[in-house]
Structures are given as structure tokens and as C-alpha cells.
Amino acid sequence: MKNIYITIMLLFFVNILYGQEVTLYRVNVEGNTTTSDKMIKYSAGLRDGTQIQRSDISTALTRLWDLGLFDDVNIVLNNDSEYGVEITIQVEESPTLNNILFEGVSVRESRFTEKIDLKIGKRIRPNSLDAAAKKITEIYQEDGYFDVEVSSTIEVPQDTLVRAAYARDVIFQVKENEKYRLKNIQFTGNDNFSARKLKKELKDTKERKWWAFWVKSLNEKTFDEDKKALALFYQNEGYRDFQVVSDTLMVDRENFSLTLVLSLEEGEQYHYRNITFEGNEIADESTLKQLLKIEKGDAYSEKDFTKSVYEDMMSVYQDKGYIFSSVNPEIIPSGPDSLDINFVFNEGSKVYIENIFVSGNHKTRENVIRRELKLFPGDVFNKSKLMRSQRDIWILNYFDNVIPDVNPISEDKVDLDFVVQEKKSTQRINANLGFTGEYGITGGAGVEFDNFMGRGQKFNVGLSTGTNFSLYSNQEPSKYRSLNISFQDPMINDSPYLVGASIFYSYRGSSTNYYFPLDFTVAGAVASFGRRLEWPDDFFRVMWSVKLMEKQYQGTQADIDQYIGGLDTTRGISFSQMFSRDSRNRAEFPTSGSRFHLENTYSGGFLGGNENFQKHILDLNWFTPTFSKVVLYNSFKLGVIKTLDVDDDVKSFVPFDERFIMGGNGIPYGNALRGYPDNSIGPQTASGQAVGGNSMGKITTELRFPLSENPVIYVMAFGEMGNVWNSSKMSEPFYIERNGPLSMKKSAGVGVRFFMPGIGKLGFDMGYGFDDINGDGNPQGWEYTITFGQTY
Structure with missing residues (x-):
């Protein structure tokens, strides 16, 4: 329509304006109600x-239309006189x-209003309704409505949201018709991989089965990305010449289904033949080959090749300060299926x-x-040390993000930021609060400062009180308070030495779910000293504590005689040595590394006191990245x-709170075993x-998947087994009986963890216990556990 008006008006003006x-x-100006005469004239340039x-008239029409x-826009010649021409812009x-x-x-209307170029209070531009209808059609087709019909009308509104005489409603009439679903994906030319395998490589293009309600319909944009992913899969398997020759979509209008046929040309699988190096003076050929980890005859993989070259092999240059070094791998096909790399x-x-x-x-x-x-x-720049520095800052757990920025300032100097x-x-609530279906609420409250006053020190003042009760017991609830x-400074005066001290007091009533029929009060103090080690490597730490x-016990004399050897007051003096190694890459959700802890405690004996025992605990943890983010x-x-040998005339015993217990969430002083x-x-x-x-003994395996990085939230599937035995002889607990490995109680289940600022870790688990603990021959079944405020 625009071009028609321009042509007509130019014919009117041609005789007057031609060539002069x-x-x-x-x-x-006529026809304008909201737009001023001045703006129209200025915009037209008239x-x-x-x-x-003549060209000025054409330009004026174009400018006004583009507003x-x-x-409708028209320019009319009114009069031609000795003073000039008079025109009217209509x-x-x-x-x-x-x-x-x-x-x-x-479907949800906001899906359309967010994508179409129509805004309430703005003018309805010419052709904007056609563009909006086209966009609505595309959105429907993404959902499988390939026969959708969309039209639009403009009507005078009954109630106006916009104060304007020309306010109008736009109504889109939609006839959705039937929804088509992608029923089949077929491949031709796939000689080396099954269709099932190739379908897994298509991330968003999936067959819609009756049970897969979450699968979306075929989408052109995501399908193009999936074709690229398919090509990358083949290239990582050595098929460098792979290509999707064609893709055909067959429509079954009777069953409203789609069949996608992908025609493939796989090509040959390439293998490495000769590998040569040129221009390497800093690193010799043998070192480069060792880092490259590519041997003659290996199948080519685009992903592995990129990692081997730019991450593994070039690390020798980056660790020696040559961060601006580069390598150009010349890939030369040799024969139908071989590659020479220079x-x-x-x-x-x-x-x-x-x-x-x-x-x-x-x-x-x-x-x-x-x-x-x-x-x-x-220092000479060293990438490995840079990454290690980043990791060590991360593991402090004071920061949500740590970014090492390298800024070149000359050819041979950089600044690090x-x-x-x-x-x-x-700061977090660090006392433990738990809930189990069998025993109800356990725990108390307290506050811990991991980074006290920004100095990297730990300071904790905890005042806890609580009640352990059983929903199925008639006994009085057992109370405790503490x-x-x-205080701990992990690097006093920025040295590798650690110092710490604590004082504590607690009262625990006789427990209903841990059999100890005496109330007792504990008061004491701990002094600690440690340091970072450089051997066997600098992940190791050692700490000693005294x-x-x-302890004062209250109860019947018969119970005191039986459980405490007749002592209503005992004193304990112990010395502990702790070796640890922590190479985790993160504190809250590690994806790689390990954590090792060995603690040996010697109490009593030549140190004095009534509690004479030695205690040893070994704790090993590994974190391994697998597929996706799992x-x-x-x-x-x-x-x-084990009890220490003492003189016959010395009354001695192993305190009950030093013995091992297990089950549930392990709060307040036990070992967790979910499902029981x-x-x-x-x-x-x-x-x-x-x-x-x-x-x-206890063994745990978990598969963890992150849902959020900040704050950290992850879900897990777990399997674990463990047990506690009377004997301290290590050969007995690990005697493999016919009815089960290691005589351990086994469980499996699922759980979720939240790391919340100011609180710490929140957790919920559902575990199924496979073994009988009640003597009735039945498995324990499902148990749920909630944990709150535990540290990492």
C-alpha cells in the first residue's frame, strides 16, 4: 500500500517537479489528532x-511511514501559484x-505477550499484527501444533486501560487444531553406531512416548543444535568427515504424528600415524609426548585431542612461565584413515x-x-601454582567465587588480580538439630564464626539445651545442656602453625535411646597445636591436642558400681595426634579430590586419671567427577x-561416650547410618x-547431582553399610560370614542437601534398611532423617 501511494503522488507532482x-x-497537515503539525513537518523534511x-516528496513519504x-500517509498538491506550491500532508x-x-x-498467554512486538500504550504499527501472528504460530509449532491458524482483529474496547481517543484492543483468534508428536527418529547410514546410541546424543530432540510427558515437540532451533552435537559425537569417535546429509520430516496426518529421518554419512574412522614436533626448545620431544598421551594407532577424538594439546601438553610451557606460547597442530590426512600430526x-x-x-x-x-x-x-609465572592458589582460597569457604585474573603489562611481565x-x-548456627521417625527431636543450638572479624580465625560460643525423647517409650525424657x-587460629601470624583452645561443660541425663542409666556432668578444657606440612605433599596437616x-555421675550406687566401677567422679587426661590430608577442590560441593583423617588418642596410663584407653579412627573420603555434573x-x-593395661589396684574403665554407636543421623555423638x-x-x-x-566400620557410596551452585543445593542417591562390635580385635569384625559381607547393616535411599547462609547444612534423607535389627526377621524398612546445622 505504501508503494502505491508513493507512486500515485509522484505522478501528480511529475509535471511540476520534473528536472527542477x-x-x-x-x-x-490534516488528519492528525495526537501528533503535532510541527513534528509531522519536521519528520517529513517539508x-x-x-x-x-521530486525526490524530496518520495523521501518525505518514506520518513513519515517509517515513524x-x-x-495511511498522503501528500496532496493544493495550489501552484507565483509564490510557489502549496501542499497538504494527509x-x-x-x-x-x-x-x-x-x-x-x-496455553499460558504470557508466552505470547513476552515474545510479540506489541506493547500496551504504544501505537499499533502497520504490519505489526501480521508479525505477531507469525510469532504466535512459531510458538505453537514449537509445541507440535503444525496446523495452527492465527488471525487478528482490532476492536474498540469497552473498558480502556489507555487514555486515548484512538485506544483499541487487539484480539488474536487461534484455532489450534491437533497436536503432532514426534513418534519416531530413524537413521540411515549409521553403520558403526546403533540408533539407540545416536538418539541419546540428541539432547532436546526426543521421541514422545506415552510415559515421557516432559518431552517437548520438535523444535527447529534445538534440532539444529542437536545435529551439531551428533557431529561432535562422531568427531570424538574419530569420524572427522562425518556429516548429516539430509533430514526429512514425514507427517502422518491420520495419527497426528511425525517421523524424523536423518541420513548420515559416517566416513572413515581416523587413527594417529606419525607425530612430530617443530620449534620446541624449552621442552624436549619425550616430555611433550609423555604429556600428550597420544600413541600411534590411537583413534582420533576431537575432544580428547583438544584437551591433550592445550591443557596437558602446553601445561609444561605455562608452568615454566611461557604463558604466551602457542602451538599450531597441523593435521595432515594420510591415506583413507590415518592422520599425521605436526x-x-x-x-x-x-x-x-x-x-x-x-x-x-x-x-x-x-x-x-x-x-x-x-x-x-x-616469581616466574606458573599456571599450576595459580590454580592451586585459587583452590586454596576456595577451600577456606569464605567466598562464593574466586577469579584469578592475569593482566599482561609488557612482553615479559603480568599482574595478577x-x-x-x-x-x-x-557465621552459622552450628549445633545439631535432628529428627527421626523413631526418636523425634534431638539436638540444640549454637553459633560458630568461621571467619571471626575477617581474620580467618574460628570462634565458637555455643549454649545448647534439648531433650531426647522417644515417641514409643514411657520413660521420662532425658535432658542435656552444654x-x-x-578459639582456633589456623595460621598464627600468617605462619604455617595452628593454635587453638576450648573450654566446655555439659550435662546429660540418662538416655532412653542410648542405654546409660546415669546422669553425668562433664567439664574440661582442650589445648591444640598444629602445622601445615610440605611432605609427603603440602596438602597434609598435623595437629596435637591435650x-x-x-566427670561426675549421679544415679543408684548399684548402677555406679556396675558401669563406672564404683567411681562417682572420674578424671581424664588424654593426648591426641591427628594427621589429615585435604585435596578437595571445594568445601560445600567437592567435585574432585579426597580427604583423609587419622586420629590417635592415648588417655590415662602414664598421663594419669581414671580413663585408660587408646582410640584410633581412620576416615577416608573420595570425590570423583563422572558423567554430566554427577x-x-x-x-x-x-x-x-581398647582399654589400657593398668595396675590391679587402679580402678579404670572406658567411658561410654568414647565408645562407638551408630544409626540415624548420628546426632549428637554417634555415627550416622541412614535407614535405621x-x-x-x-x-x-x-x-x-x-x-x-x-x-x-562403615562404607558409604553416593551419587550427587547439583541443583544450584549458590546457594549450594544437591540431591543424592546413596548406599551404605556399617556396624559396631563389642570386640576391639580388628580380625573379628571383618570375618566374612555366609549370610552377608562383613556382618554389616546395609541401607540405600535418596536425600537432598541445602547450604544456607547463617545456618550451614540442611539435609533430608529417606533410607531403606535391608537388615533386621529387632530380631523379628524382617528388614528395618524406610526411615527418614533430618539434619540441621552440621558442618561440612
């Missing part, structure tokens, strides 16, 4: 008294959009570190971050306690109450 300029004597020619404010203003309405839609190096110059900056730390003091760095100004993002809070004050405490977690824990009630695993009384044991 005339004076525009007067410009009139003003009284100016000289115009998007008018449905416009028909576009209506203002009052509301967008839909008829016949079965690596051409440009080694560049050695780079040194000029300055190291720290930014983003508004709470944590800078020295706390700097003491974790493995690089210093003046460690940009950190502080966590909202490094007070604990502790504990002094006194992390495999494995844990092995072993513990043993609290403290239910191990030696028991005739009435089924736990009494603790002298050795324990």
Missing part, C-alpha cells in the same frame, strides 16, 4: 519557504494499543609476575587471602578403642537399647 526545484510556499524537488505512527493515525486478548488458546610451536618469552592484587574482600582481611597464595611478585566475592555470612567456648576433664562420593570409616533409627546399630541390651561398642 520549486519553492514550497505552504505546508498544511517546511514553508524551502526549495524542493510507525500512521496507517495522515491517518494508527490506534494506540489498549489491551491484547486471545481467543481459543489452551606440532609447530611459538614459545615466546618467559613471563614474570610484577604485582599481585586482591580485590572484592570487604570483610576478609587481605593477609588471610595472600597467605594462601603459592605465587609472589618477582585475585577477585573474590564474599559469602553473605560465614556450654562450649572455643584434653583435661572431670559426582561419585565414596567414604570408608574405621574405628577401634538413631543409635540402633551395634551391641544392645535385652530390651533393645544401644550400649556402644569397641570397634566400628
Whole structure:
């Protein structure tokens, strides 16, 4: 329509304006109600008294039309006199959009309003309705409505949202018709991989089965991405010449189904033949080949080749300071299925570190971050040390993000900037709160500062009180309360040495779910000293601690005689040595690395006191990345306690709270084993109450999948088994009986973990216990467990 008007008007003006300029004597404007005369004249470029020619009329029409404010634009010649020509610009203003309405839609209307170019209160531009209808059609086709019909009308609204005389409603009438579903995906030319395997490589293009309600219909955009993913899969398998020759969509209008046929040309699988190096002076050929990890005859893989070259092989240059070095792998096909690789190096110059900056730390003091760095100004740049520095800052768990930024300042110098993002809070509620279906609420409350005053120190003041009760017991609830004050400086004066101290007091009533018929009060203190080690590697730590405490027991004399050897007051003096190694890459959700902890405690004996025993605990944890973002977690824990030999005239015993118990969430002083009630695993009384044991073992496997990185939320599937035994002889617990491996209680289930600022870890687990613990021959069945405030 626009072109028609322009052509007609030019015919009117042709005789007057052809080949000459005339004076525009007067410009009139008609038809405008909201747009001013001045704006229309200015936009058209036609003003009284100016000289115009034929092209100016065409330009004026185009400019006015492009404003998007008018449905119709016309320029009329009114008069031609000695003073010049008089014209009138006639416009028909576009209506203002009052509301967008839909008829016949079965999906959320906001899906359309978010995508179409129509805004309430704005003019309805010419052709905008056609464009909007086309977009609505595309959205429907993404959902499988390939026969959808969309039309639009403009109507005068009954109630106006927009104050304008020309306010109008736009109504889209939709006839959805039947929905088509992708029933089959077929492949031709796939000689080396099954159709089932290839379908798995299509991330978003899936066959719609009756049970797969979440599968979307065929989408052109995501299908193009899936074809690229299919090509990448083949290239990673060695088929460098792979291509999708064609894709055909067959429509079954009787069954409203689609069949997608992909015609493939796989080509030959390539293998490495000769590998040569050129221009390498810093690293010799044998070193490069060892890092490359590619042998003659290996199948080519695009993904593995890229990693081997740019991450593994080039690391030798980056660790020696040649961060601007580069390599150009010349891939030369040789024969139908072989590749010769010639690596051409440009080694560049050695780079040194000029300055190291720290930014983003508004709470944590800078020295706390700097003491974790493995690089210093003046050092040769080393990528491995840079990554290790980033990891060591991460593992502090003070920051949501740590970014090492390398800024070149010359050909041989760079500045490093460690940009950190502080966590909202490094203070958390650290006392344990748990709930199990068998025993109800356990735990108390307290607050722990992991980064006290930004100095990287730990300070804890905990005051806890609570009640352990059983929903199925008539006994009085057992109460407990505790007070604990502790302080630890992991790197005193930025040195590798650790110092710490704590004082504690607690009262525990006789327990109904852990059999100990005496109330007792404990008071004591602990002093600790440790340091970071550099051998066997710098992930190792060692710490020594001395504990002094006194316990007072209350109950019947018969119980005191039986359980405490007649002592109503005991004193314990113990010395502990702890070796640990922690190479995890993160604190809250590790995806790689391991954690090892060995603790040996010697109490009594030549140290004095009434509690004479030795206790040893080994705890091993591994974190392994697997497919997608799933992390495999494995844990092995072993513990043993044994009474020391003392003189016959010395009354001595192993305290019940030092013995091992297991089951449930392990709160407040046991070992968790999901799928079973609290403290239910191990030696028991005739009435089924736990009494603790002298050795324990536990194995756990989890598959963890992250749902959120900040805050950290992940789900898991777990399987674990464990047990507690009376004997402290390690050969007995691991005697393999015919009825089950290691005589352990087994369970499996699912769970979820949330790491919330100011709280710590929240967890919920549902576990199924496969073994009988009640003597009735039936498995324990399902048990649920909630944990709150536990540390990492």
C-alpha cells in the first residue's frame, strides 16, 4: 500500500517537479489528532519557504511511514501559484494499543505477550499484527501444533486501560487444531553406531512416548543444535568427515504424528600415524609426548585431542612461565584413515609476575587471602601454582567465587588480580538439630564464626539445651545442656602453625535411646597445636591436642558400681595426634579430590586419671567427577578403642561416650547410618537399647547431582553399610560370614542437601534398611532423617 501511494503522488507532482526545484510556499497537515503539525513537518523534511524537488516528496513519504505512527500517509498538491506550491500532508493515525486478548488458546498467554512486538500504550504499527501472528504460530509449532491458524482483529474496547481517543484492543483468534508428536527418529547410514546410541546424543530432540510427558515437540532451533552435537559425537569417535546429509520430516496426518529421518554419512574412522614436533626448545620431544598421551594407532577424538594439546601438553610451557606460547597442530590426512600430526610451536618469552592484587574482600582481611597464595611478585609465572592458589582460597569457604585474573603489562611481565566475592555470612548456627521417625527431636543450638572479624580465625560460643525423647517409650525424657567456648587460629601470624583452645561443660541425663542409666556432668578444657606440612605433599596437616576433664555421675550406687566401677567422679587426661590430608577442590560441593583423617588418642596410663584407653579412627573420603555434573562420593570409616593395661589396684574403665554407636543421623555423638533409627546399630541390651561398642566400620557410596551452585543445593542417591562390635580385635569384625559381607547393616535411599547462609547444612534423607535389627526377621524398612546445622 505504501508503494502505491508513493507512486500515485509522484505522478501528480511529475509535471511540476520534473528536472527542477520549486519553492514550497505552504505546508498544511490534516488528519492528525495526537501528533503535532510541527513534528509531522519536521519528520517529513517539508517546511514553508524551502526549495524542493521530486525526490524530496518520495523521501518525505518514506520518513513519515517509517515513524510507525500512521496507517495511511498522503501528500496532496493544493495550489501552484507565483509564490510557489502549496501542499497538504494527509495522515491517518494508527490506534494506540489498549489491551491484547486471545481467543481459543489452551496455553499460558504470557508466552505470547513476552515474545510479540506489541506493547500496551504504544501505537499499533502497520504490519505489526501480521508479525505477531507469525510469532504466535512459531510458538505453537514449537509445541507440535503444525496446523495452527492465527488471525487478528482490532476492536474498540469497552473498558480502556489507555487514555486515548484512538485506544483499541487487539484480539488474536487461534484455532489450534491437533497436536503432532514426534513418534519416531530413524537413521540411515549409521553403520558403526546403533540408533539407540545416536538418539541419546540428541539432547532436546526426543521421541514422545506415552510415559515421557516432559518431552517437548520438535523444535527447529534445538534440532539444529542437536545435529551439531551428533557431529561432535562422531568427531570424538574419530569420524572427522562425518556429516548429516539430509533430514526429512514425514507427517502422518491420520495419527497426528511425525517421523524424523536423518541420513548420515559416517566416513572413515581416523587413527594417529606419525607425530612430530617443530620449534620446541624449552621442552624436549619425550616430555611433550609423555604429556600428550597420544600413541600411534590411537583413534582420533576431537575432544580428547583438544584437551591433550592445550591443557596437558602446553601445561609444561605455562608452568615454566611461557604463558604466551602457542602451538599450531597441523593435521595432515594420510591415506583413507590415518592422520599425521605436526606440532609447530611459538614459545615466546618467559613471563614474570610484577604485582599481585586482591580485590572484592570487604570483610576478609587481605593477609588471610595472600597467605594462601603459592605465587609472589618477582616469581616466574606458573599456571599450576595459580590454580592451586585459587583452590586454596576456595577451600577456606569464605567466598562464593574466586577469579584469578592475569593482566599482561609488557612482553615479559603480568599482574595478577585475585577477585573474590564474599559469602553473605560465614557465621552459622552450628549445633545439631535432628529428627527421626523413631526418636523425634534431638539436638540444640549454637553459633560458630568461621571467619571471626575477617581474620580467618574460628570462634565458637555455643549454649545448647534439648531433650531426647522417644515417641514409643514411657520413660521420662532425658535432658542435656552444654556450654562450649572455643578459639582456633589456623595460621598464627600468617605462619604455617595452628593454635587453638576450648573450654566446655555439659550435662546429660540418662538416655532412653542410648542405654546409660546415669546422669553425668562433664567439664574440661582442650589445648591444640598444629602445622601445615610440605611432605609427603603440602596438602597434609598435623595437629596435637591435650584434653583435661572431670566427670561426675549421679544415679543408684548399684548402677555406679556396675558401669563406672564404683567411681562417682572420674578424671581424664588424654593426648591426641591427628594427621589429615585435604585435596578437595571445594568445601560445600567437592567435585574432585579426597580427604583423609587419622586420629590417635592415648588417655590415662602414664598421663594419669581414671580413663585408660587408646582410640584410633581412620576416615577416608573420595570425590570423583563422572558423567554430566554427577559426582561419585565414596567414604570408608574405621574405628577401634581398647582399654589400657593398668595396675590391679587402679580402678579404670572406658567411658561410654568414647565408645562407638551408630544409626540415624548420628546426632549428637554417634555415627550416622541412614535407614535405621538413631543409635540402633551395634551391641544392645535385652530390651533393645544401644550400649556402644569397641570397634566400628562403615562404607558409604553416593551419587550427587547439583541443583544450584549458590546457594549450594544437591540431591543424592546413596548406599551404605556399617556396624559396631563389642570386640576391639580388628580380625573379628571383618570375618566374612555366609549370610552377608562383613556382618554389616546395609541401607540405600535418596536425600537432598541445602547450604544456607547463617545456618550451614540442611539435609533430608529417606533410607531403606535391608537388615533386621529387632530380631523379628524382617528388614528395618524406610526411615527418614533430618539434619540441621552440621558442618561440612
